[in-house]
Amino acid sequence: MALKPGSICVKTAGREAGRKCVVVDVLDKNFVLVTGPPSLTGVKRRRANIKHLEATGYYIDIPRGADDELVLKKLEEANLAEKVKEKIKL
Secondary structure, three states: OOOOOOEEEEEOOOOOOOOEEEEEEEOOOOEEEEEOOOOOOOOOOEEEEHHHEEEEEEEOOOOOOOOHHHHHHHHHHOOOHHHHHOOOOO
């Protein structure tokens, strides 16, 4: 599944492993920009390797480069905020 802005993923590596995040922008073929947003999941806005992300199949409609407030608003509108907040045991 190709990652695009609005895709909800689980981080599978690093200190934030098991936490869900939202893809905000596609940087190149290997990297994307993700955010939690931090107030909801604790995942900071940062570059992530696509090999360290696993798509959940959920999607929200956001523009490229959306800020954390818009991402949080769209998650709440789609009733996905509670689902994204849950941490997964890897």
